[in-house]
Amino acid sequence: MIFQQEEKILQYKDGSEYLRESIANWRYLYGVMEQKTMSLIQEQLKQICI
Helix, strand or coil: CHHHHHHHHHCCCCHHHHHHHHHHHHHHHHHHHHHHHHHHHHHHHHHHHC
């Protein structure tokens, strides 16, 4: 989460820094979604196997 705060400070210098912050946030959110999806799939697989 620290890297996001650093990106937000840089965003006020110029537009390209703002874009980089958006990409960083998107990657973070995508990673969280991916983890949740994987854990859901694993739970369903456990139920099927039992």
